Amino acid sequence: MRVYVPATLAMLQQLVADQLLHARSGTAFAVTPRLREAYSEGDDDELADVALREAALASLRLLGDQDPEELPPRRAVLVAEVHDATARPDLDDAVVRLAGPVAMTDVIAAYVDNADAEDAVRAAIDAVDAADLGDEDADFIVGDAQDHDLAWYAPQELPFLLELL
Structure with missing residues (x-):
């Protein structure tokens, strides 16, 4: 099954170092x-794009836990082929639970924000919880970040991308 795993730049660094990525709570998104x-x-x-966008939104929540001085605030999503993923319709239509970590050899691509998205992403990190609770202004702020297209990277490009940050 092709999955879209929300991530941060720090998680991508860990993936490159360990050749494994542990998705937060085993959560990913897919065309279920x-x-x-x-x-x-x-x-x-089109459905894969929906799953990718959901993973990018989840990446905002992960960024809320990241030290803002450590790395630039950029959403990241890994695309991987995994064998053990279970649909979680109780959480959302596209949510799946991974049985274990994602190996670098299973990664097909990574999507990462460009530098021009950083201000919008930074604002969205602070607004995402309020948007979830129905705050229309916060929803607009999160939408501004979601309007930025993520750049595509091949797995072998990740070390170079991270080195340039």
């Missing part, structure tokens, strides 16, 4: 049967 049911139209690519 329930996600397919939720969209009356849309091909596999």
